[in-house]
Amino acid sequence: xxxxxxxxxxxxxxxxxxxxxxxxxxxxxxxxxxxxxxxxxxxxxxxxxxxxxxxxxxxxxxxxxxxxxxxxxxxxxxxxxxxxxxxxxxxxxxxxxxxxxxxxxxxxxxxxxxxxxxxxxxxxxxxxxxxxxxxxxxxxxxxxxxxxxxxxxxxxxxxxxxxxxxxxxxxxxxxxxxxxxxxxxxxxxxxxxxxxxxxxxxxxxxxxxxxxxxxxxxxxxxxxxxxxxxxxxxxxxxxxxxxxxxxxxxxxxxxxxxxxxxxxxxxxxxxxxxxxxxxxxxxxxxxxxxxxxxxxxxxxxxxxxxxxxxxxxxxxxxxxxxxxxxxxxxxxxxxxxxxxxxxxxxxxxxxxxxxxxxxxxxxxxxxxxxxxxxxxxxxxxxxxxxxxxx
Numbered sequence: 001x002x003x004x005x006x007x008x009x010x011x012x013x014x015x016x017x018x019x020x021x022x023x024x025x026x027x028x029x030x031x032x033x034x035x036x037x038x039x040x041x042x043x044x045x046x047x048x049x050x051x052x053x054x055x056x057x058x059x060x061x062x063x064x065x066x067x068x069x070x071x072x073x074x075x076x077x078x079x080x081x082x083x084x085x086x087x088x089x090x091x092x093x094x095x096x097x098x099x100x101x102x103x104x105x106x107x108x109x110x111x112x113x114x115x116x117x118x119x120x121x122x123x124x125x126x127x128x129x130x131x132x133x134x135x136x137x138x139x140x141x142x143x144x145x146x147x148x149x150x151x152x153x154x155x156x157x158x159x160x161x162x163x164x165x166x167x168x169x170x171x172x173x174x175x176x177x178x179x180x181x182x183x184x185x186x187x188x189x190x191x192x193x194x195x196x197x198x199x200x201x202x203x204x205x206x207x208x209x210x211x212x213x214x215x216x217x218x219x220x221x222x223x224x225x226x227x228x229x230x231x232x233x234x235x236x237x238x239x240x241x242x243x244x245x246x247x248x249x250x251x252x253x254x255x256x257x258x259x260x261x262x263x264x265x266x267x268x269x270x271x272x273x274x275x276x277x278x279x280x281x282x283x284x285x286x287x288x289x290x291x292x293x294x295x296x297x298x299x300x301x302x303x304x305x306x307x308x309x310x311x312x313x314x315x316x317x318x319x320x321x322x323x324x325x326x327x328x329x330x331x332x333x334x335x336x337x338x339x340x341x342x343x344x345x346x347x348x349x350x351x352x353x354x355x356x357x358x359x360x361x362x363x364x365x366x367x368x369x370x371x372x373x374x375x376x377x378x379x380x381x382x383x384x385x386x387x388x389x390x
């Protein structure tokens with residue numbers, strides 16, 4: 001009896017490790033055959049008893065030894081019987097249920113009382129793994145539908161309660177755009193960072209983007225969110241050029257998760273247009289770019305035509321464009337701009353005068369500078385949208 005208790009303790013530790021491994025599985029099934037195989041191999045290593053897992057039609061899913069040719073027929077007969085466990089042909093048979101539905105049949109070699117106890121423990125461990133994996137699977141589906149705004153308000157509250165997910169907690173959504181088509185390990189890398197925390201959720205809704213719904217403490221600020229994004233980016237240090245991370249604003253209720261997700265998506269797109277040199281971008285940092293991104297293209301074309309009289313900022317030479325950008329970087333300060341460009345102040349004034357003659361806009365006047373800056377951003381936006389069409 002003491003031996004069986006020790007084996008049970010060992011099995012419990014092993015099942016916990018297998019469940020952690022199962023959380024990293026990408027299979028769509030509730031439990032993949034590989035997880036079942038790993039489970040019963042570990043159980044055999046502890047108990048020295050051979051196990052076999054079959055489906056309700058007698059098909060072998062995983063086994064640690066040779067399955068008797070008559071085993072499948074015996075399984076079919078056992079499935080039809082009302083018994084939850086039975087000794088057939090010198091083997092212990094056990095039913096494993098998913099709620100009220102029979103999911104698996106576990107066969108343990110041997111018909112002694114000790115082997116019966118070991119088989120019961122093994123069946124219980126597999127059933128516990130099935131329940132835990134299903135709960136995680138259900139949570140993942142719930143979070144995906146929540147992100148995509150596919151749930152009614154009443155469904156959000158009811159399902160969250162059933163899945164033991166807090167409703168009124170500070171959260172934020174991160175989107176990590178990766179090269180997942182080249183390397184499928186990105187999701188696992190991020191899950192290794194957040195997956196162990198039951199209150200954070202890591203999922204994917206398409207082939208390139210990984211979503212993290214992170215629960216925040218009361219004292220966590222946007223500076224902390226930036227640090228979290230940097231930690232995620234460091235996971236992909238060797239391929240950082242192909243990775244972009246965006247995050248929305250902090251929300252206080254579960255029903256607002258989809259809003260933070262939409263903000264993060266907008267930040268990802270707007271960041272590529274106006275902040276291409278950044279790997280990390282926050283929705284709160286988008287500024288006027290957020291407004292321009294929502295403008296219809298015909299309106300943008302009309303605006304550019306009115307400002308530049310049919311011309312485009314692309315028509316300006318590189319010298320003028322670099323001068324303009326540096327002038328904006330230095331908040332329209334002539335002296336500082338000329339110093340950084342290593343040119344005489346009068347040379348800078350000459351260039352600004354020349355630009356004024358061709359466009360009618362004097363960048364030393366705040367309103368004209370704002371108009372010109374917006375025009376440059378609108379052109380960037382139009383170019384980006386054209387590239388997306390091809």
